[in-house]
Each structure stands twice: as C-alpha cells, then as structure tokens.
Amino acid sequence: xxxxxxxxTSLSGTVLLPGDKSISHRYAMLAAIAxxxxxxxxxxxxxxxxxxxxxxxALGVEVQERGQTVTIRGRGLRGLKTPAQVLDAGNxxxxxxxxxxxxxxxxxxxxxxxxxxxxxxxxxRIIRPLRLMGAAIESRARELPPLRIRGGSLKGIRYSLPVxxxxxxxxxxxxxxxxxxxxxVEETIPTRDHSEIALKEFGGALRIQGNWIEVDxxxxxxxxxxxxxxxxxxxxxxxxxxxxxxxxxxxxPGVGLNGRRRELLDYLVRAGLDLKVENEIEIAxxxxxxxxxxxxxxxxxxxxxxxxxxxxxxxxxxxxxxxILGSQAAGGLKISDAHxxxxxxxxxxxxxxxNLRAMGIEVEExxxxxxxxxxxxxxxxxxxTRNDHRIAMAFAVAALAAEGETRIHNPECADVSFPGFxxxxxxxxxxxxxxxx
Ligand code: S3P
Numbered sequence: 448x449x450x451x452x453x454x455x456t457s458l459s460g461t462v463l464l465p466g467d468k469s470i471s472h473r474y475a476m477l478a479a480i481a482x483x484x485x486x487x488x489x490x491x492x493x494x495x496x497x498x499x500x501x502x503x504x505a506l507g508v509e510v511q512e513r514g515q516t517v518t519i520r521g522r523g524l525r526g527l528k529t530p531a532q533v534l535d536a537g538n539x540x541x542x543x544x545x546x547x548x549x550x551x552x553x554x555x556x557x558x559x560x561x562x563x564x565x566x567x568x569x570x571x572r573i574i575r576p577l578r579l580m581g582a583a584i585e586s587r588a589r590e591l592p593p594l595r596i597r598g599g600s601l602k603g604i605r606y607s608l609p610v611x612x613x614x615x616x617x618x619x620x621x622x623x624x625x626x627x628x629x630x631x632v633e634e635t636i637p638t639r640d641h642s643e644i645a646l647k648e649f650g651g652a653l654r655i656q657g658n659w660i661e662v663d664x665x666x667x668x669x670x671x672x673x674x675x676x677x678x679x680x681x682x683x684x685x686x687x688x689x690x691x692x693x694x695x696x697x698x699x700p701g702v703g704l705n706g707r708r709r710e711l712l713d714y715l716v717r718a719g720l721d722l723k724v725e726n727e728i729e730i731a732x733x734x735x736x737x738x739x740x741x742x743x744x745x746x747x748x749x750x751x752x753x754x755x756x757x758x759x760x761x762x763x764x765x766x767x768x769x770x771i772l773g774s775q776a777a778g779g780l781k782i783s784d785a786h787x788x789x790x791x792x793x794x795x796x797x798x799x800x801x802n803l804r805a806m807g808i809e810v811e812e813x814x815x816x817x818x819x820x821x822x823x824x825x826x827x828x829x830x831x832t833r834n835d836h837r838i839a840m841a842f843a844v845a846a847l848a849a850e851g852e853t854r855i856h857n858p859e860c861a862d863v864s865f866p867g868f869x870x871x872x873x874x875x876x877x878x879x880x881x882x883x884x
Contacts, residue, residue: 450858450869452846453827455876457694457742462685462871464677466491466515467703468864470733471675472499472541473617473645476549479508480624481521481649483670489701490517490675492866498537502546502559505530521670524624529555533593536561538792538834538863541614544573545642547596548618551582552625554599560592564792564834570594573618576606580622580630603628603664610787611636611760616660620646620653623662631661638760639707644732648673676703676735681865683711683765684840685875687772689740690720691747691848697875699738706734710761714754714769718776719746750778754816759784763791767841770799774808774819775848782816792863793833802830802842806849827851836863843872 471491476499478485490496492515500510500517507528509520522528527549536542536559543559547570550557560566571590578584582598603626606619616632620642623630635658643660646653649671652663682699689695704712704727716722721743727736751773754762759782762769766785773780788795800812803819807826810819827849832839839861846853861868 448857448859450843450855452843452853452855454849455688455692455847458685458688458692458875459696460875461698461700462682462875464681464699464702465493465865465867466675467678468493468495468680469541469613469639469641470645470703471496472545473641474673474675475499475503475517475519476545476621477645477649477668478519478521478670479503479506480524480526480549481668481670482523483521485519485521485670486672487517487519488674489515489677491678493864494537494862494866495539495542495864498535498539499542499546502534502536502542505532505534521668524665524668525553527553530557534559536565538562538564540565540568543570543592543594544614544618545621547573547577547594548621550596551577551580551584551598551622552601554597556595556597558593558595560594566592568592569790572610572612572615576604576615576619577622579604579606580626582622598625600627601625603630605631605633607633608635611638612787613638613642617642620660620662624651624664624666626664629661629663631659633659636757636760637707639705641705641733648731671731673731676733677701678864679703679705679708679711680764681868682738683768684844684868686711686715686720686722686738686740687768688844688847688876689742690715690772691775691844692876693742693744695740695742697740699740701735702738704734704736707761710758711765714752714758714762718751719743719749747775748777751776751780753780754782755784759787763787764837767795767799767837768844770803770817771841771845774803774810774823774825774845777821779819779821781818783813784815786815791835793835793838795835795838798833798835798838799841802828802838805829806845806853825849827853830855832857832860834860836860836865840865840868847876
C-alpha cells in the first residue's frame, strides 16, 4: 500500500493521541505479575503493546480489552505459566527486552522472538546482565533473537549500564524482583524512568540515589487502576508539522510529560516554537497536560540547536522527525552521538539520510548522526519506510512541507506505535493526505 500526500497549507484542530507505548508495556507486565486485578485505561492502541498483551496471554495471564481499557488478572510474582509456543514480540524491542527480565525469574523454559526487524536487533545488552544474575540464556549467533530463557532463583547484582537504554535498565530492574538480594543499576546517562515510577505504583520498593537505582526482591505487587497519558513521541510528529506549515495551530490534550521525555518540548521551545503546556497534573507519578502549538515564522530563520551528548537518550525516538525540521531550518542541523539510532526498528540514520536525499536534500551521513546545511527545499519523492513506523510518520511530515507529491510506501507500519495516524493527519490538514493505493 502507498499513502500519497501533497503539501499542506495549514494544520488545525485537536489531535487525539494513542496512549503512551512505553508506559502501557510496563503497566501490562507489572499488572501480570501483581496480585489481584488491574484496570488500565487509555492503554496504547499500538501494535507493539498488543504484542506484549499476546505474550502475557501465552504465559497464562487473563487479559480483557474493552475499547482502550484493558483489564489484567494478575498471577503473582512467580505465577506465569509455561508457554505452549514461542512467544512473539513482533516488532517490539520493549516487549522482548523487558519481558526477558521477568522470564528470567521463572524456572520454566521459554523462547521469545520477533519479526525480521526485531530478529536483527542486539540482545547481548540484556543477555549479559541476566547471565550475571544466574539465568541460562541462549540466542542465535551474534546474540540475536530468538532467545531461550530458563531462570528461577537469581542473584542480586550491581550493574553499570554500558549503553544508555531504558529497555536494558528496565530488564535488569524487573529481573531484580526475583533476586536473592537487592539489585542495583547504574545509568551514567539518564533515560526514561517509567519502570521506576510504575514499580513504585504497583508497590515495589525502590531507592534512587544519584545515578544508582536499587530494587528490592520479592515485592508483593498489588493490582492498580491506572490511566495511561497520551504518547508524547506520537505528538512529536504533529508538533514538528505545526512548526513547518504556516498558519498552523493545534491542540493535543492529555499528553504524557515525563521529565525524561519532555526534552522534546524544551528543545522545540529553545528552537523558538510557540508551544504552551496547560493544565498539567500528575497521576500515578506520571505528569500529563494539554499542549497548544502555533506556527512561529521565526523558528526556521534561527539556528536549530545541535542534537548531541546526553540529550540524545531523551530525544531518541524523536530524532527522525527533528531531522525533518532540521532540513528546513535556515542554519541546517547537526546530529551526533546518536549511534543507537543504527539499531532501532531500522538503521534510522541510514533511513533518514536516504529518504532526505530522495527528497532533494543535501545531507552528510556520519557514523553517529548526520549534518545538513540550511536553506534547502524538500521535493516530493517515493519514501521507502523500511517498515519502520517512525520513518513513515517523519516523512509524512516532510511531505507536508515539500513541493509536489510524496508517496509513502508501506504506510501501515505506523500502526506499530500510532494506529490512526493517517486519519489524524488527514483531519488536521484536510487536503493533504490524498489517495491510498
Ligand atoms: C523504550 C526505550 C527506548 C526507545 C523505545 C522505547 C522503552 O529504547 O527507543 O522506543 O520503552 O523503554 P532503548 O532503551 O533501546 O534506547
């Protein structure tokens, strides 16, 4: 399938976002190993979070879905059942990496795998700490999925993360629930802390001191009634679209504003975007609020701040769409220290560079990022998404600011994080999303 898009004259209205993907995964997994029942409202509609639900069901967890409300009957910390088949994490790195931490605490043997993209993503980063904890883990050559896991009684470890990754941190913290002693994780670069927040909400004991996070084993997690905020990483596409298309004005209600994720908002405000956060509240430790964004003509005339260093970890999922913004800024944009983008759902540095070049943009690819001179014009082109949701949506935004028509191939991959994206885009920019063929 292909989505054909033409330039937009403006965007307006209210964009309703799916529930946050990262938070939904964590709530579902913790609900599964809690006692009693949890009700999770505004659960992510994303395909990734449904991979997590399907894996939990295969592990004997009762899951009921009514609209966006998911009810999960917890089986207790060690209550998961031997799965009858290989667990399928689909496209979802969060599912395979976080769930592996929980599987490592169970004495049965299980295997977990995923689609072609996930089967080529590095798992050594979780295999190493889980083996140190005493789990037996086998993988395909080069530490790739499928993973075969047999755990049970684990050791508590002190582990310094060699890579800035919330998925790895969370995997070790979840495995730490099954240790004989507390487990401590050090992150030298702070990453999203949804696992820490959710663990506390479900009744886990966690101490955070500087960069060290210590989790106690054998908690009695309790079922909770929770409401997932809207997905800020999904909002990013609309915020950048409003920054690119003159006369745009959008409202995005109920967006998650976790301190480690809102770097995106700080970055866009520093860049000069007219962006307001209203009605901010915190529910179950996760802040949320309404966003109002307005096109600001000065933004593209000012130099965009470079993206580098520690900031990269907190902007990691938004870099594809920020690269589109950079291609239109008068001063261009330089992105560095972003090697992790090479091991996402696709090699995102390569996917961004190839598709920007197809759209007529001069861009230099580096090992850990890219750089572009300013003052360039996007031209409509054929976009090869590599089946990567964030590449499809980022280039949909590029199409709005391009000359001529853009065809996005395989647009359905957007469902991985944002089912309804194409409809939301069509509603916001009435004349833009044309034919589907
Ligand atoms: C996620 C963490 C990030 C991010 C991914 C979701 C999470 O991955 O890219 O989309 O929910 O923990 P890494 O931890 O590998 O950086």
